[in-house]
Amino acid sequence: MSRHATSVPKNHRFFNAIPHPVWMLAIVLACFSSGTVSSQPFPSPWTDAALEQRIDAYLNMRDREAARAELDAILSAVETANAPTTYVRAWTTQAVSIAQDGDVEGAIQVIQDLMEYAERHAYPDVWVEVLANKVALLTWQGETARALVVAEQLSEYLEDAVDHRVRYYGNVVVTGLFRSNSQYERALSHALAAQEALSHTNNERTATRRISLQQQITFIYSDLRNYPAALEVSERALREALENDYLGLAASLLLARGYLFSQMDQHEDAIEVHRQAIDLAEQAGEIGIVLVSRNNIGSAYIHLERYEEAHTELTEALALAKEVGDEETADLLRYNLGYIQVMQGDIEAGIAEVEFYATRLQARYSAAEYAELLEHTATLYEHAGMYQEQAQALLEQRRLREEVFQAEREKSISEMQVRFEAREQAQQIELLEQRNALQERVIENAALQRQIFILFGVVVVFGLIIMIMLYRMARRANLRLKVVNKQLEFHSMRDPLTHLLNRRALQEQMQKRNPAEKADRRVKLGEHPDALILLDIDFFKRINDNFGHAAGDEVLKELSQRLQGLARSSDLVVRWGGEEFLIVLRNSDSKVLPSIVSRILDAIAEQPVHFEGRAIPVTATAGFVTLPFAGVPEEEVNWERALQIADMALYIGKVHGRNQAYGIMGLKVPFEQVQPLLETDLAKAIEEDMVEYTVLHGPKVN
Structure with missing residues (x-):
């Protein structure tokens, strides 16, 4: 058995996923060190060298029944040994074994008992061993807030740890912690500390720990999109894994390298590396790696438009997935096969397959994962000429991304409060x-x-x-x-990245618009109502993929400054979602509203955004309406309903080519007649000539 287990993530169509290791005892949490626990010196921790070697040997055992018996024998022996550090290591190993059997609560109870033991044997090495495992198990259970508090204590004791193995282990916990919170500089700093501690050890576990640490660094570089550095580190780890005959680790590293080559658009290299991963994984019995590698090979063939080879690879993988009972991977493979059907011209059958298995995958996927799947589905609809379905898929994708964006924001605020406490x-x-x-x-x-x-x-x-x-x-x-x-x-009240107003601030501002005052203002101002302009950056995901997330953040900040430069002091500029902005124009002249929107499109597209010496071309698509909408009282169409109409206009612009704006300027029929279409199908209302609309095109971008 091993302290570290490797899991293989999902992978679909053009999304080649890297195999993230599930570090059961190295979960990433945000820690802030506040100094040592005490100014008094600690004596060297007590260890039992013979029992430490037996624990190392146990962690390398493959026979589960024999491993259980050996761990029971170690626990009996450690009770009579005068070795506190070895004692807590043995019992935390037992806690991990219990958690792997599915009893996470029981594992946490073992750790709670060890907390009392650590109070009586207050060596820093003892505390690091206990607290690191408690952090991991709490996070595994989803108790992030409690784990953060424990991680605070861990960072304090870690500074005084003496044993090199313990220092390695504690720093690996913190490395994983900061990586999952995107604090990559601090993650690499602790990875170096773990590497330094590991350099002082030389036993049968040293090679495994060094390979695992290099694998973690590979993932950090991959997250940072520094693929050459990730490949270099993974190459060193792969050589050592092969030299020590660690076939499972080597297969996992090859799978990661195949992902890296795919991200660099080196698909032929990716296919070759995945073939190597399959050979080693089959020898090591890692069927999950075999399935993902074969799926990634199919994805690479699709990138290369070699659909027959992709079909053969995915069909063989599907047979294997059925054989081992992996229903989720089987559904994903069927989805990909449906994609190939559409691209080869069998549109009706292929679309039916894609829609059916997308629905099955939705039940298993997170909101973020399913949003990615919808992007591929929307691409198929566009290829099939099913533009209404494409628009619906894009709308659902936007809704899910807003849901993820809001959840991540709330999680960030919650974690900030926990850290403060x-x-x-x-x-x-x-x-x-x-x-x-x-x-x-x-x-x-x-x-x-x-x-x-x-x-x-x-x-x-x-x-x-x-x-x-x-x-x-x-x-x-x-x-x-x-x-x-x-x-x-x-x-x-502000978006943390762009410093624009957020949704909450807008809702408070709009609630202050008293209905009676709005009626008086319509009488006094005549043709000077308010206006709502909703903008969405075109192909923003492509910007993140091609230039990196830091470049994407720079695009958002630069466009925010441009929009604020165009707005008057009375107007509101809001970050509405991930790559969406909302502008509320106060007392605007509806006759000049199209020219204002046109200036906005020009301001976004005429000049590229410069980041690290690279020019990033940017365009946006917009939808806009007046408020009150088309002269209809706001008691019937409030600002939120008007904004939904602007949103539908925006997506019509997306479907018809992007870098343009659709404005709904008025009604050609009574409101009661067109109202149902305004709520569900604006495109049909336009086709049936029931609304007055205008289309504005942005400047051409090279």
Whole structure:
């Protein structure tokens, strides 16, 4: 058995997925170190060399029944050994075994019992071993907030750890922690610390740990889209895995390298590497890697438009998936085969296959994964000329991405609050320790002087000092809290990347528009209603894929500045979603509204966004309406309903080529007649000549 297990992720059509390792004992959490736990020196931790070797050997065992028996024997032996560090290592290994059997609660209870043991044997190595495993198990269980608090303690004890294996293990936990939170610089820093600790070890587990660490660094470079560096690190890890005959690890590394070649559009190389991964995985019995590699080979053939070879590869993979009972992969392979049918001209049957298996995969996929699948489905609809279905798929994809965007935002805020509370707790503990130290010095002074009157005076003096210190600290804490509250209030109304208003801020602004005042304003201003302009950056995912997420962030910030430069002080510029912006024009002249929108399209497209010496061409598609909409009272069509009409207009622009704007300027028939189509099918209302609309085209972009 191994402490580290490798899982193989999903992979569909043009999405070649890297095999992320599930580090059961190296889950990534956000830690902030606040210094050492104590200023007192710790003695060297106690270990039992013979039992440590037996644990290492147990972790390499493949026979599960024999491994269980050996672990039971180790647990019996460690009870009588005077070795606290080895004791907690043996029992945390037992906790992992329990968790692998599906009893995560039971595993966490083992860790809780070890917490009491660590209180009695307060060596930093003991605490690191216990806390690192607790962080991993809590995260595995989904208890992120609790795990963050424990990770705060882990980072403190890690600074004083002595044993090289323990320091390696604790730093690997923190490496995985920061990688999952996209804090790559800190992740690499801890990876180097783990590497330094590992350089001082030389036993049968050293090679496995070094390969696993290099694999983790490979994933960090891959996340950063530094594919050449990722390939270089994975090549070193692969050589060592093959030299030590670690076939499973080597197959996993080859699968990762195949993914990297695909991301670099080197599909022939990707196919060759995946073939090598299949050979090793079959020898190691890693059927999951075999299936993903074969699926990735099929994906590479599709990229190369070699559909017959892709069909053969995916069909053989499907037979294997059925044989091993992997229903999810089987559904994914059938979806890909349906995709090939469409591309080869069998549109009706292929679309039916794709739609059926997309529905089955939806039940298993996360919102983000299914949104990616919808993008491929929309591409098929476009190829088949099914533009209405394409628009519906894009709308659903946008809804799911907004849902993911909001969930990630809420998670980020929650984690920030937990980190703040954890830091506050650490500061309180430090304050209590300082107070205890003062009290001990007071008692020592009293014992030395042996005079009740002097003792009383000293106690009073130190008591006053402590009260003054506590009072001042409380005042400073209150001031800091006020500052933090002000900052939270500001950030709750602003998008953290672009500093534009967010949805919450817009909703508060729109609620202030009193209906009676709006009616008076319509009478006074006549043809000067408000206007809503909804914009979506074209092919934003392609920008992220081709230039990197940092470049995508720069595009969002640059376009935000351009839009703010065009807006008046009374207008509202809002980041509406991932790559969507909303502009609310106050008291605008409907006659000049098209020219305003045209200037916006020009401002976005005329100049590329420059990032790290590269010019990124950018265009946008927009939908716009007046508010009140087409003279209809807002009691019948409020701003949110009007915005939905603008959204449908935007997607009509997307379907008809992008880099343009559709504006719904008025109605040609009574509102009651066109209302059902305005709620469900704006395109049909346009086709039946029921609305007045205008189409604006952006400048051509090379």
